[in-house]
Each structure stands twice: as structure tokens, then as C-alpha cells.
Amino acid sequence: MRSAGRQRAIVIGAGIVGVCSAIELQRRGWAVTIVDRLAPGEGCSFGNAGILAAQAVVPVAMPGIESEAVSMLLDPESPLVVRWGSLPWTARWLWKFRQAANLPRVVATADAMKALYGTSLELHEALSRQAGVQDLVRPTRYLYIARDPAKLDVENGLSWRLRRERGAEIEVLDGEALHEAEPELSREYKRGVRLGPIGYTLSPFRLTQSYAALFQREGGRIVRAEVRALRPAGAVTGLETSAGQMAAETIVIAAGSWSLDLARPLGLKLPLIAERGYHVTYADPGISLNHVLSEAERHFAVTSMEMGLRVAGTEELGRADDPPAWRRAEVLERQARAMFPRANLSSGSRWMGPRPGTPDSLPAIGPLPGHPNILIAAGHGHLGLTGGPNTGRIVAAIASGERLNLDLAPYAPDRFDPTKKPDVAVAFIPGKTA
Template sequence: MSRILVIGAGMVGLSCARALAAEGHAVTVVDRDPPGDKCSFGNAAGLGVTEIIPAAVPGLALKVPGWLMDPLGPLSLRPGHLPKLVPWLWRFLRSGTWPEVERITAALATLSARVYEDFLPVMDELGLAGEVHRVGALWVYDTRAGFEADARFRALRRRHGIVCEEISGAEARALEPALSEAVQYAMVTPQWSHVADPKCIVDRLREHLAARGVAMVAGEVRGIEGSSLALADGRRLPFDTAIVAAGAWSGRLAASIGERALIESERGYNTTFPAPGVTLSREVIFAERAFVATPIEAGIRIGGAAEFAGLDAPPNYARSDVLAELGRRYLPGLNIAGGTRWMGHRPTTADSMPVIGRSVKRPDVVYAFGHGHTGLTLGPTTGRLVAEIVGNRPTSVDIAPFSIARFS
């Protein structure tokens, strides 16, 4: 029985720990703040199985200046962070060609195709089977130009088995009467689901692991030194295998063994409205404004935004307020009283693909990070793959595209 240390108690790390413990390994999870409010705590609760198209696509660069200038726009960048962002940005822009988009989409589709097979048994095990709402999602557009510009992405999704039903604005309002007249065109993606409460899933996963003898150590990992994790308080934790699942912070840990991962914190914001005064029956994606509204147990959560400001800058909750304002534009009856604002660090790689696989330098280090917008969705699938890698078995999907080697 080998000693496995998992760094990170977010959705991905806990899912890896669960899958490894189920195979009889002695697993310990290390996190500087195990029950903390990290990215897995407050996300938009979507099982975004249709999200297989990378962020960098042809034509995106032309939209960026307009987005940066628009106070209600989806993108912001703190100028002081720009020098650090350059290598990531350069690779991001280079990924935005059609051949790359097709290659990355095909790779992400292999992960996405496994989601329900891997996610639902975990929810069953946690006693949360009833909390997955398999009701699809509604993508809405205000302009014909925006709807038509996405036609190429609908076609690409369909090629990978994703159902995209095109409907009118009136049909969208028939499905979701809370939507305003601003909605002119829409698309239904029936394969999408949402969960009642993402925080409940990570809370239950921690309890489930504790009941199965998985130890949880509170401590900040400074780096991997020899066959130990070096903690900030001087402790050293020996391992046979280390799993790096530290979300947006994983790049620092890979660097401690001399490997490069082009990963950034893509900071996202949301506000959860406890008494929204309107109802939604499914997640709504406001495609041209790049934000979403999800009906969760705690109310309606409106979130989105991509802010590049690094891991250490304090949150700018004006971004949450912008999203609330947009929410009222599209959901005119929305009551924004008592909203709770939140910011999380999406672990986003320059090519929108996670890093899953063994380190190139150290076979005893396995990476599981960089899930960007879909870490909730892909947590259990990543756990399965990591257990297969550690067990030296063939993996359920080809993990070659997800190797950290692509950044070296």
C-alpha cells in the first residue's frame, strides 16, 4: 500500500482522494485551509458538459479592446499584472487558430463524454443523487449578429455529439418567463445539468473521506523537495506519490520541481440572491455578455467575469455588482436585496485544457489541475483518471493532450 499525498481539498483534489482511497491506497489530503472558500465553494453549479470549445478562438482578439473598455464587459485586467501575464497570453493567443480549436475541442470532448458516468455515482455515494437537476441549459442572445457568430461553435459542438436546439426569443420566454424582451434568439442544450449546491458537494466529500480513513492535514505546501512535501511551517510530509491538485496555485508547485505550467487565475465573481422574486427552472447563459444565472438551493446565483489580476490582489467586488446590474436587465423582476458576493480563482491554462498526467521529471508526481470553467463538472472524471494513472492501468480516455509537457 503506497502513501499518497494529495495537495488541494477542492473539487478536483477531493475527487482524486476519493478515487484513490476506493482502490485501497493510504491517502492524505493537505490543504492550507481544508474547508475554505476556494474556487470549488461558490461556483455557478453547472455541469457544463457542452463546454468543450477553448476560450481562445479566431476573432477573439478583435473583441478584447471593446470588452476592456465596457464597464459592463466580461473582461478586466489589472495593468500591474500584465508583465506576469505575458507568457500565458502569448500562448493563449497562439491557441486561437481553427486547427488548434478543433484539436483542443476534440480532446476536451473525450473528457466531457465521461462526465455523467463518473459524476452521478459520486453523488449517489454522497447521498446527493437528488441534487443533480438534469434539465438542460438555455443560452440567450440579444442580437442576430451574436447568435449567427456562434453558429460555427454550435456546428462544432454538434460534431461532438452535443445537442443544440435553436429557438426564438419568444420560445425562450415560454421556457423561462422571467426573461425580458431583450432576449431575441436562444439555444437549448439538453445535456447540461446543474446541482443544488456546489459547497455541499465538497463538504460531503470531506466527510465521506474522513469516514473512510483519509487524513486531512492543514498546512501550506511550499514545494516538493526530494520525496517529501515541504510545508511553510517547517514540517515535511514524506510520500510515495504526490498528486498536485491545488487549483490556480498549482503552477507554483510544479515550478518547485522545475516544470512549467502556463496557468493563471481567471478570477470570477458572482452574487447569490436569497429572495430573488423570480424563478428560473434551468441555468441561463447570457452568451453575448458572458455571464450565467443558476437557480440553486440558496436562491439565484448570477456570475461570470474574467479578471486577470493574479492570485494575491484583493477582490474587486464592483465586478459582482456589474453582474447584478446585468442580471436585472435580463430578469427585470430580480430582487437584489441581501445578495452575497463572492470571488474565486478559476485555474485556467493558456490552451483551456487541464493538466492531467504524470510529471515528466518525476514519475512519483501526478498533476490534476487547470480545469478552468469546468472543475466542478470534471472533478470525478479527473479522479478516475488519476487513480488509473497511479495504478499504472490504461486510462479511460487518452490523456496525452493533457500532459504538462506541452508547456515546456
């Protein structure tokens, strides 16, 4: 039943983005319900690499990506895979991806990434404290590693320039210095680059669940149901769900890779696909790491977590619900064994998760065109865990009519729509910080 005088908000999706949005709406006085067909954190937020990438300013679409992508697509061990059966879904996305890979756009995207992700560690530290799980969030540094030092050219590489110009601390560790910093690493690796400060979580799943529990303790409701359609009708939007009809003044679509199923029928033109990634987690590896590792040639990450050593990566462009191709996980397993020759990596648990990806690596945050009370918060790609808390604050500020000291245009949900007109509701408004 509706409590007198309180505005209702329904958040669709109990992943990290939906749960953080629900908490922030609740803190602004909304009566909030989360609806998800799964339990909190069981979507893509379940099995990520746990990195709170506060220095993330480099989009996937970088100048020169085309030639790199072609050689990757020809390599069976490559981290990049296009599921050819999904080409009707991915072709337009790939075209927009190519358009995003130019220097002026990349520089603008880097600024927008910094604005969204730069406070990630502090925001997760605060939320995890409030949720009573502060031990799950830790400060750390990345260690990028390569066998060929030329692959980590911090002096001339554009990605390093983007990071340095936005405040990252960068330290090169060659030869012995690298192996002193990370002793379990194979001697085949010749160069490391330490980058920070960043953070990581010991369990992205338990972190999302703990935030959901905090939301419930503070009076929030979680309904386990599938949302089938949204029916806007003036100031109230109805929801058709597997558990019956629901309604609220504000709806937030935070349904990850599935968000378009609900937003497209309302007219949103957003290229959003599943950038499917895999992990293998080794429960008893016999080693632990001093850093979060990022393999610069094969593009995968390794994190020491409470459930073991997690090796995570792969960019398989396709549809969220296609069955996993476990040979992708086998590639990660082979690469992990080569990376840590002394570790016990005989058997690990495998997982596939669909990252909700846009061509320019920026999420869509804001109202759907023509539907001011229906917001979308989706498309964080490789960085949804990192961006969950700040996205939640932005969503709640927009819904509550607060002023934001942030230019929202880079995240506009209709930014890829060629017919769009400038939207004053998401323009830059100086004033209060979200």
C-alpha cells in the same frame, strides 16, 4: 503512522479536483491524505455557477478572439478584464492564448474537452449517490440567450458546429417560444438556444464538502496545513508543511491557481494564471429558473441554487491572491437586474474565486517532467466542477499504473515547454477505460 504494505499518497488541495482524486486513489488501495490550508471546498470550488457542462467543447481561445477581446477591453461593463499590475505574470500566458486560437488546435482541443467532460453528469450522479447527497445533482439544459439573434447563429457559428459535431442537442427558441420556456426573462431577449443534456448542482460547496466527508468515511485523512515545498528523494517525496514534515510515495498537486507555487521549483513550465471570476447570490429572488442560463453577449451564467439565484461570470486575468475588485460584481448586479425585471435583486452576497486557467482551456494532468511520482491535476479554468470526477479517475489510474483508453497528450503538463521531448509515460495506450 504508515499502515503496513499500503502505498501512501498525499493530495495537496481539497477543492473539487483534489477531493475527487483522493477518492479515486483510495478506491485503488492507496492510503490517502489530503492537505489543505482551508477546509474542503473553500477555494475556487466554493462559489462557481454549479454547471456540470457535459457538452463543453469550446475553448476560450477561438479564432477571431483577438478583435473581440480588444473591443471587450475598451468596454467598462465587459466580462474580460486584464489587471495591468499583473502583466508580468499574464503577458506570456496571453501570448500562448493567442497561439492557441487557431482552427486545427481548436478542433483538437474540442475532442480533448469532450473526452474529459462528456461523462460529467453520470460521474457526479454516481459520486453524489455514494456520498448520500444525490438531491444536489440534477439533469438540466442550458439556455443561451441574446438580445440580438445574430449573436446566437447556430447555423454558421464555429462554436455551435463544434458542439453539434460532438453530439449536443441544439434547439432554437425565438420570440414567444423563448419567453414560454423562461417566463421571468426580460422581453429584451429575442433568441434562446437550448443545449443539452447537461447537469447542475444546487450547491457546489456542499457537494465538495460531501465528497470530502465520503472520503473520510472510507478511511481518508484530511490535514489542515499549508504546504511550503516538495522535496523529492528517490521513491519517496517529503513535504514541508505548516504542520511539520510529511512524506508519501505519490504526491498529487491539485492546488488550483496556486499549483505553480509548488510545481515551478521542480521545473514545470506551465502557463497557469488566475482567471478570476465573481458571483452574486440572491437569497430571496422570488423567481426560479427552468434552465441554467448563459448570457451570450455579456458572458455570464445564472443558476437557481438551494441558497438562491446565483449570477456568475467575469474573466479578470491576474493573480489569485490580489484583493477582489468588487466593481466587477456590481457589473453582474446591474446585468442581472436588466435580465429579470420582476425579481427581487436588491441585495446579494458577493464572492470572487480564482479559476486556474491555461491558454488552451485544457488542464494539466499527469506527472511532472523528471518526477514520475509527483502528479499535477490543475488548470481546469471554467470547468473544474465539471471535470473533477473524471480527472480524479485519470490521476488515480496513472498513479496506479493502470492502462487508460484515453490519449493523455492534450493534457500533458509540459505541453507548453518548448524544450520538451515526447513523454512515453503519457502517450496513448489502448486498453482499460479509466
